[in-house]
Amino acid sequence: MRTPPLILIVEDNPASLEILSARLSANKYDILTATDGQAGLQLATKRHPDLILLDIMMPKMDGIEVCRRIRADDSLPFMPIIMVTAKADSKDVIAGLEAGGDEYLTKPVDHAALVARVKSMLRIKALHDTVVEQSDQLRRQLKTAAKIQSLFWPEIPELAGGSHIWAVSVPAGYVGGDLYDVIPLPDESVLAYVADVSGKGVPAALIMAALSTRIRSEALVQSEVEQLLGAVNQDLHSLTAEEGFFATILLCRYWPANGKLQLVRAGHLPPIWITQSGKSLPELKGISLGVSDAPRYEKKEIALSPGDSILMISDGVIEAENEQNDLFGNERLFACLKESSAVPRSRILLDEIQNWRGQAAASDDITILEIWRDQS
Numbered sequence: 001m002r003t004p005p006l007i008l009i010v011e012d013n014p015a016s017l018e019i020l021s022a023r024l025s026a027n028k029y030d031i032l033t034a035t036d037g038q039a040g041l042q043l044a045t046k047r048h049p050d051l052i053l054l055d056i057m058m059p060k061m062d063g064i065e066v067c068r069r070i071r072a073d074d075s076l077p078f079m080p081i082i083m084v085t086a087k088a089d090s091k092d093v094i095a096g097l098e099a100g101g102d103e104y105l106t107k108p109v110d111h112a113a114l115v116a117r118v119k120s121m122l123r124i125k126a127l128h129d130t131v132v133e134q135s136d137q138l139r140r141q142l143k144t145a146a147k148i149q150s151l152f153w154p155e156i157p158e159l160a161g162g163s164h165i166w167a168v169s170v171p172a173g174y175v176g177g178d179l180y181d182v183i184p185l186p187d188e189s190v191l192a193y194v195a196d197v198s199g200k201g202v203p204a205a206l207i208m209a210a211l212s213t214r215i216r217s218e219a220l221v222q223s224e225v226e227q228l229l230g231a232v233n234q235d236l237h238s239l240t241a242e243e244g245f246f247a248t249i250l251l252c253r254y255w256p257a258n259g260k261l262q263l264v265r266a267g268h269l270p271p272i273w274i275t276q277s278g279k280s281l282p283e284l285k286g287i288s289l290g291v292s293d294a295p296r297y298e299k300k301e302i303a304l305s306p307g308d309s310i311l312m313i314s315d316g317v318i319e320a321e322n323e324q325n326d327l328f329g330n331e332r333l334f335a336c337l338k339e340s341s342a343v344p345r346s347r348i349l350l351d352e353i354q355n356w357r358g359q360a361a362a363s364d365d366i367t368i369l370e371i372w373r374d375q376s
Contacts, residue, residue, distance in 0.1 A: 001050050001126050007118070008032040008049035010040030010066065011084070012058045016107065020053060023111055024118065037061030044070055044079065051121055052081045054101070056092055064099045071100030078128045080121035084109065152212055154182050157190065162306065162374035163256035165192060166344035169367040170316075177204025178314045178365035179212055183219050185253070191219050191228075193251035194312040194369050195289075196268065198244075207245055211236060211289075215251075225253050225264045226297040229286070233266070233297075236290040246290040250312045252371075259304035259373055264297050269318075272311040273302070274337060274345065309372035311337070311346055316364035320353050323360045328353055346370040 007029050011017040014035075021031050032049060034040035038060040044052060052070075056063040067081055083096035083104040093104050102124070103117050156165050167180045177197035184190050195211060197204040214232050222228035229251060236247060248268035254261045263271060263281075267288030273281045286297040304310060313333075320328040333349070340348045346368040353366065 001122070001129050002030070004028050004030050005050040005122050005125075006030045006032060006047065007051045007053065008034065008040065008043055008047070009053045010034045010037065010043075010058070010063065011053070011055045012036055013055075016055075016109075020109065020114070023114060027115060027118075029118070037063060037066045041066045041069055045073070045076065048077055049079060050125055051118060052079055053105075053118075054081050054083055056083055056085045056096055064095050067096065067099040067101050078125065078132075080125050082117055082121060152179060152181075152209065154180075156182055157184050159190070159256035160188070161257040161259070163254070163259070163304075163371065164344070164374070165190070165369065165371050166346055167192075167194075167367075167369040168346070168350060169365065170350070170362070171365045172316070172362035177208050178316065178367040179208045180312075180367055180369045181212060181215065182369075183216060185219065187255075188257065189253050189255045191215075191225075191251070191253050192312075192369060192371065193249055194268070194314055194367050195247050195249035195251075196314045196316075196365070196367070197247045203245070207236075207240060207247065210239065211247055224299070225251055225262050226299040229264050229266055229289070229297045230295070233289045233295060234293065237293050240290050241293075246288045248288050252310075252312070254304075254371055259306075259308070261302050261304055261310065261371070263300050263302070266295075266297060267291075269313055269315055272313070272334075272337065274309040274311070275305065276307050277305075304371065304373050306373050307375040309343060309345060309370055311349075312369045313346075314365060314367040316362075316366040317349070317353065317368065319364055320357055320366065321360055321363050322356055323358050325360075328356060332356070343372050344370045345372075 007024055009020050012035050017033055021033060025031055032043055034043050037058045054063040054066060063083060070076060080102045083101040085092045086107045096104055103121055165182055169178050169180055177199060180194045182190055182192045197207045214235050218228045218231045222231060249266045250268040250271055252261055252263045263284060265284035266286040271281060282300045284298055284300055287295045318329055318333055336349050336352045337345055
């Protein structure tokens with residue numbers, strides 16, 4: 001807001017216009033004037049005053065229509081509008097407020113009431129401008145954070161033995177709490193996981209960054225996936241237990257040459273194993289990371305045959321909502337996977353979710369990681 005504030009007075013009565021101008025000038029405000037609604041609308045659009053005193057009854061365009069047009073123009077900044085009416089007719093007052101007016105005065109305008117209402121509206125204007133400025137700063141910071149977070153998504157390595165990995169993470173906002181990683185290990189196996197930090201926004205993204213760093217660190221010293229998860233859990237519990245944050249994770253170690261795959265799970269959605277023979281995965285038990293200081297995590301081992309795929313997803317997949325607030329759900333998920341023969345099936349699944357969601361805003365992050373072997 002300017003210093004001193006700029007006030008636009010739109011009034012067709014010369015005597016009233018002179019009185020209002022003199023009173024507000026005496027209080028050190030800068031003044032703009034217009035003698036009809038059309039001229040007032042043009043000045044408001046061009047000069048963006050900090051406050052508008054708007055007479056209701058005017059030639060060419062009345063004050064209610066001026067107010068309505070100002071409020072309908074999204075390109076204009078917030079400008080408080082005080083409607084001025086020649087009579088205390090409740091219909092005029094209601095019409096002015098419904099058109100977007102913020103306050104009203106009745107003629108003859110009392111000097112004390114005029115100054116008090118102007119000061120009140122200018123305080124609201126100042127608070128509004130502060131909020132808008134802070135919101136713009138936050139938006140810029142979040143855009144920067146989103147760029148930084150994108151650096152966490154790894155380069156997917158080329159695998160031997162006709163094996164492949166495809167992964168994607170789509171945050172619901174600027175930054176998200178989902179993460180995935182693919183970490184090559186010295187014995188030519190790879191560590192891969194999908195994780196989901198509770199909550200959304202910046203706190204979840206910061207915990208995500210800490211979790212990602214810790215897993216990569218432990219991967220260098222832990223040879224067993226269940227022990228790796230236990231070590232990571234201890235660190236996360238120490239970091240977030242008091243604040244109530246936790247994370248779910250589905251982690252595997254995969255040997256591309258022969259399809260051997262070890263799985264461990266902490267509160268996450270189970271993996272989806274797509275096979276030619278209809279095999280089913282063994283149950284994997286394990287509490288979410290950060291909830292307990294000494295949980296036990298089960299390790300299960302399977303083998304991917306040629307043509308098999310295994311998918312790891314976050315709950316944003318099945319909880320995606322369309323414009324009618326329906327959930328994508330497990331039934332649609334498995335129907336999509338059953339109908340998809342091309343690989344990676346996860347890319348087709350992501351397209352299906354986005355098409356089904358339509359114009360509905362994303363309600364949660366979506367993360368999918370798929371490992372598959374070519375058919376012989």
